[in-house]
Amino acid sequence: MxxxxxxxxxxxxxxxxxxxxxxxxxxxxxxxxxxxxxxxxxxxxxxxxxxxxxxxxxxxxxxxxxxLLKKTFQPGQQVLLYNSRIRLFPGKLKSKWSGPFMVKEVKSFKAVELINPATSDPEKTWIVNGQRLKIYNGGDIERVTTVIHL
Structure with a gap:
């Protein structure tokens, strides 16, 4: 139809x-x-x-x-910490590693408690991820401090 x-x-x-x-x-x-x-x-x-x-x-x-690199740290060992926050005015030749710091304690799940031996207060510690650390082999690190007023 x-x-x-x-x-x-x-x-x-x-x-x-x-x-x-x-x-x-x-x-x-x-x-x-x-x-x-x-x-x-x-x-x-x-x-x-x-x-x-x-x-x-x-x-x-x-x-x-x-x-991934298998990193093991022991207490008393010196390490460098990767500073991922240097992004405001990045310099090509500026190192992103800060330190050396000393390992106070290795915790579970690759967490590492650090001490800054350069400060006068040895009780001030902080915990970081072990993937952000690398072993410090010695030598002087040139510390360049840049102050930028915004």
Whole structure:
């Protein structure tokens, strides 16, 4: 029905549609089965993508952990502290390492308690992440102090 009126197809067009239905085999049970197989295939592709992503993340984690340096510190050892806050007026040749500081205690989860031996108050300590430290091998560090009034 087209706009409430009966529609008559020419015989040739009607024959072609019957032929197309017959060739494509529009059996509802077969089309249902084909649809179910397509959905299962889609689910399998999704699971393969999930597994691939998990495997990729696992490899990246292993690569990252391999690049991390295993640092062990003992009490009394001298270390340098990475100062990540020198960003206001960064100089190309200015060192971002400050110190030397002395390790007072090594805590769990790579936390290290530091003492500044240059100060008169030996009780003033602070705790930093061990990844921000490196072992100090001696020598003088040129201390440049810049005061910037804003």
């Amino acid at each position: 087209v706009y409430g009126k009966a529609c008559h197809l020419p015989m040739e067009l009607e024959h072609r549609t019957y032929w197309a239905l017959k060739v494509l085999n529009f059996d509802s049970s077969q089309s249902r089965e084909k649809r179910r197989l397509k959905l299962l295939e889609l689910e399998e592709m999704r699971l393969n993508a999930y597994e691939s992503s998990r495997y990729y993340k696992q490899k990246r984690k292993m690569y990252h952990e391999k690049k």
